Amino acid sequence: MDLYKIVAIVAFVLCLSMLTKQFLTLVAAGKPADYSKPSGNVKKGIRYSFTGAMSPFEKESACLHFPTYIAGLIFHSGIFLSLFIFLIQTFFLNLIDYSTIAKLLSVILVAGALSGAGILIKRVASRNLKAISGPDDYISNILTTAAQAISAYLLITGKGYAIYFLLFSVLFIWIPIGKTRHLLYFFFARYYLGLFYGRRGTWPQKQTGNE
Amino acid sequence: MNKIPDLKIKDSKLLTHLNACVKCGLCADSCMFYKTFYTPDFIPATKVALVSSVYRRYNTMAGRFVPALVGAEDLDEKMAEKMVDLLFGACTMCGRCVKHCSVGVDIAYVVRKGREMLAQMDLVPKSLQATVDAAVQSGNNMSIPEDEFSGTIGWMEDELKDDLEDNDASIPLNMKGKRIFYTLNPREPKFFPLSISAMAKIFYAAGESWTLSSKYYDVTNYGFFNGNSEEAATIAKNLHDEVVKLDASTLVLGECGHGSRANRWEAPNYLNKAYEFEMTTAVELIAAYIKDGKIRLDKSANKDIVTIHDPCNLVRNGGLLNEIRFVVNSAAESINEMSPFGNDNFCCGGGGGLLAMSEFNDRRIKAGEIKADQIRKSGAKVVVTPCHNCVDQLTQLNHTYKLGVKIKTIAELVADALIIEKNL
Numbered sequence: 001m002d003l004y005k006i007v008a009i010v011a012f013v014l015c016l017s018m019l020t021k022q023f024l025t026l027v028a029a030g031k032p033a034d035y036s037k038p039s040g041n042v043k044k045g046i047r048y049s050f051t052g053a054m055s056p057f058e059k060e061s062a063c064l065h066f067p068t069y070i071a072g073l074i075f076h077s078g079i080f081l082s083l084f085i086f087l088i089q090t091f092f093l094n095l096i097d098y099s100t101i102a103k104l105l106s107v108i109l110v111a112g113a114l115s116g117a118g119i120l121i122k123r124v125a126s127r128n129l130k131a132i133s134g135p136d137d138y139i140s141n142i143l144t145t146a147a148q149a150i151s152a153y154l155l156i157t158g159k160g161y162a163i164y165f166l167l168f169s170v171l172f173i174w175i176p177i178g179k180t181r182h183l184l185y186f187f188f189a190r191y192y193l194g195l196f197y198g199r200r201g202t203w204p205q206k207q208t209g210n211e
Numbered sequence: 212m213n214k215i216p217d218l219k220i221k222d223s224k225l226l227t228h229l230n231a232c233v234k235c236g237l238c239a240d241s242c243m244f245y246k247t248f249y250t251p252d253f254i255p256a257t258k259v260a261l262v263s264s265v266y267r268r269y270n271t272m273a274g275r276f277v278p279a280l281v282g283a284e285d286l287d288e289k290m291a292e293k294m295v296d297l298l299f300g301a302c303t304m305c306g307r308c309v310k311h312c313s314v315g316v317d318i319a320y321v322v323r324k325g326r327e328m329l330a331q332m333d334l335v336p337k338s339l340q341a342t343v344d345a346a347v348q349s350g351n352n353m354s355i356p357e358d359e360f361s362g363t364i365g366w367m368e369d370e371l372k373d374d375l376e377d378n379d380a381s382i383p384l385n386m387k388g389k390r391i392f393y394t395l396n397p398r399e400p401k402f403f404p405l406s407i408s409a410m411a412k413i414f415y416a417a418g419e420s421w422t423l424s425s426k427y428y429d430v431t432n433y434g435f436f437n438g439n440s441e442e443a444a445t446i447a448k449n450l451h452d453e454v455v456k457l458d459a460s461t462l463v464l465g466e467c468g469h470g471s472r473a474n475r476w477e478a479p480n481y482l483n484k485a486y487e488f489e490m491t492t493a494v495e496l497i498a499a500y501i502k503d504g505k506i507r508l509d510k511s512a513n514k515d516i517v518t519i520h521d522p523c524n525l526v527r528n529g530g531l532l533n534e535i536r537f538v539v540n541s542a543a544e545s546i547n548e549m550s551p552f553g554n555d556n557f558c559c560g561g562g563g564g565l566l567a568m569s570e571f572n573d574r575r576i577k578a579g580e581i582k583a584d585q586i587r588k589s590g591a592k593v594v595v596t597p598c599h600n601c602v603d604q605l606t607q608l609n610h611t612y613k614l615g616v617k618i619k620t621i622a623e624l625v626a627d628a629l630i631i632e633k634n635l
Contacts, residue, residue, distance in 0.1 A: 014244070026223040029222050030223060031224060032221065032224050034479075035484055036475065036477075036478075036480065037485065059311050061237035061241065061311040061313055119615075127251065128239055128254060129236045132256050133261065135279060135280050139280075158255075162353070178231050179232070181230060182230070182231050185227050186314050189227050189231040190314075192228070192317060193317060200529055202529075202532075205530070205532055208534055
């Protein structure tokens with residue numbers, strides 16, 4: 001096995017370990033006790049938080065910024081796909097041997113990388129985003145965008161193995177440190193939001209029977 | 212700074228919200244402060260970052276060794292000043308940004324935790340702290356002496372008897388064993404006594420068994436705003452213990468958004484126990500009276516076009532969207548909703564303790580311009596809202612922006628439409 005592939009695997013294991021540690025810390029900390037009497041359905045609230053509440057029709061931030069919302073969806077699809085492709089490439093088979101599938105996947109990755117680049121440009125150009133951004137925001141964006149770009153390049157040309165694995169090594173080290181760790185915290189955030197609104201009957205909105 | 216305050220991370224909720232923000236900035240358009248002033252500092256993500264950056268600096272390895280890389284910041288005097296300005300003075304914790312956050316960060320919760328840090332450092336704005344001190348020491352946030360309150364209730368009762376032509380009509384004080392223990396905002400006996408008699412009329416019409424306390428009648432809990440959980444717990448306990456002492460079966464939370472939230476949702480957690488008695492809001496009680504036929508209303512008594520201002524802590528953070536509409540639709544002929552409304556409403560600007568913080572008066576009134584525009588566009592002549600703090604803010608907006616509307620509580624709207632049959 002090539003050295004750069006070994007480095008990438010070690011980095012992946014480290015990433016997994018750190019995320020697992022963070023996950024276990026969250027689980028061990030537990031959720032806060034709540035002695036108030038619910039007036040809504042907590043389970044429905046949590047379910048809604050992961051489904052209906054994410055729709056652009058429910059979320060003003062999505063419908064007011066629809067292009068950014070779509071770019072975000074494509075960008076995240078590309079990120080997850082690139083991580084999946086890394087696992088396949090590293091541990092199972094060489095996707096380049098399946099050229100039709102490789103080219104299909106690379107279309108999504110290119111779209112994801114372009115979306116990531118667009119989001120990065122927006123972050124640099126927008127007064128608001130520039131004001132709230134720091135090194136973490138730029139590094140996270142650049143690494144995840146580059147990961148998709150290099151994955152697409154590899155699948156299309158069959159070249160760039162060394163840089164592919166080295167880039168993913170850096171990405172895996174960064175994921176649990178930077179804001180990219182939201183890949184874990186996102187789920188807990190949605191859970192707690194669903195818990196909050198579900199308990200109060202806001203998600204989904206409880207009916208009085210007189211509507 | 213000598214003392215780094217403890218963020219008291221006891222569970223995964225705070226840990227989650229301190230780590231989840233991705234600084235997408237999409238929360239900006241949900242925040243009335245940002246939409247009014249267009250300052251990046253007022254973006255909700257900035258407020259989260261203030262708290263999370265300090266957390267990261269003192270609680271994480273990356274924050275300790277490579278702070279610049281991960282946005283970790285020292286808690287120095289400049290930072291503390293900024294936190295006071297933004298967390299107390301540029302956020303009402305209305306939660307509009309929370310609902311629309313891409314990830315689901317409970318920004319209002321993080322802001323409150325930031326306030327808790329500032330409270331530990333004795334950096335609560337003086338005017339807000341004075342309100343809390345008054346509540347802790349006197350039992351109500353306006354330091355109304357007990358005999359003055361009893362005197363006000365006494366003459367309100369006399370007027371009620373005259374109004375209803377019934378000597379048995381009453382506003383009971385300190386009666387034991389009643390079904391309902393009612394609470395008010397101290398602004399009512401001080402400035403809006405007619406809202407007390409409005410509710411008294413509703414109770415009369417419903418034939419209700421109820422009482423007030425002459426000492427602990429205050430529904431508000433500004434400890435929810437100042438970040439001092441011990442003071443919040445003291446205020447909550449005083450009310451809780453009074454309900455138990457008077458042996459009432461249901462605590463009815465008078466028309467106050469944060470008061471309803473602080474008692475209904477937060478107080479059991481301040482006191483670490485489920486309450487022994489039921490709790491409901493005045494809106495839910497009135498809705499039940501209408502549904503059960505205990506009171507009858509004549510809508511034609513309220514002919515003016517009405518619009519509803521949704522208090523954030525009752526609707527978005529309290530689930531009472533439909534209850535409020537049911538009551539208002541039962542009491543008024545014509546309703547025009549604001550846009551947006553309900554769970555997407557804009558805060559009036561008076562929440563978060565801002566009404567008590569004279570340091571931020573100008574900013575509060577300016578941020579309220581969004582609400583003023585909403586009212587104007589609704590074409591309504593009457594704005595009804597089940598929250599006295601909102602009434603106060605809306606009254607000031609009415610004056611400042613020359614809206615020419617009447618501001619009413621739900622009880623006042625309903626009382627105007629009441630068909631009263633004398634209790635025999």
